[in-house]
Amino acid sequence: MRYPNGKTYQKKESDNKTEKTHRTLLSAANRGMSLEEDINLSNDYYRDMGIALINKRPTPINIVKVDYSKGARITDAYFEKQSTTDYNGVYKGRYIDFEAKNTKSNTAFPLSNISEHQIVHLKNVLKHGGIAFFIISFQMKDEIYLLDASFVINFYEHGDRKSIPYEVFKKDAVLIKQDYAPRLHYLDAVDQLYFK
């Protein structure tokens, strides 16, 4: 198993330490690491362990100019807006689709950086029987939650404020365990919400 950075992962003594110690080590190790990196590494782990196959969609880029004299080097291009979510794949035969976001707020998750397109996409996922959710990191609290997409869709379309209060996460989301391998045990949260 390769984890992380392509190195072979082997179970070490330290893996058997208590969860509390893990969390402490982790918080230090994670400083400066992004939620995206944590999810990517977790997906590598889940894939290599044969648990699930979930990938990040590449960022869509509109290519304007390619220099073939340099072996197909792109010399002019720009980022396009993602019209879907960042992650999808298959777990226990089910289609999985999710978006991950950070917030520095302690009181609510602002919906301002979720696009109308993504809401439409997630409604479609639910309609066709897929599993759709958000992974939201409250950075200041060091808490990461998995919240079913239906809550986000509902707040987006019918909420008074353009945010989801922290209390909704405490009540309706599942707190994701942070660890070493996988970094985020987010499929445990998926099991709890969708496979019970």
Added chain:
Amino acid sequence: MRYPNGKTYQKKESDNKTEKTHRTLLSAANRGMSLEEDINLSNDYYRDMGIALINKRPTPINIVKVDYSKGARITDAYFEKQSTTDYNGVYKGRYIDFEAKNTKSNTAFPLSNISEHQIVHLKNVLKHGGIAFFIISFQMKDEIYLLDASFVINFYEHGDRKSIPYEVFKKDAVLIKQDYAPRLHYLDAVDQLYFK
């Protein structure tokens, strides 16, 4: 419904013409159009009609330099090899994953442009209960087939020759009906292979 090119699609008299006429019109209309475009338009149709949600993964690009003075313009980048397949999504609650390829050969589909990575990916899809297949266009015959990924994996790993004979397609693949909307009725072939 938008189809194609963002225009609203409305059922026209011509839609009621016989399939033979359709096919004749189509062959002319399609000249110069790519398999990829046909699949993308079919996916637009399936999405807009609420039948399935299947998207093309963006081509992965490694970004070397971004000019922020021009509003995040990418000035140096290169194409990365796709380590997965080109398409995935959800249909009737199931995870769908496939790759599309053309061949100018009349006798066999050469496996040379399928990467080891893609074979590993497709084996993983099958392992986790997803539906995995190839859409192969025999361009000279104007025939497009849907073949379950297990055949491709088997020929890739155990075949004597680095190709799959045309006869295998005649026997084990499903011929995809070509039409106007959708261009390729490939989900009919999926129904036939996986939902009977």
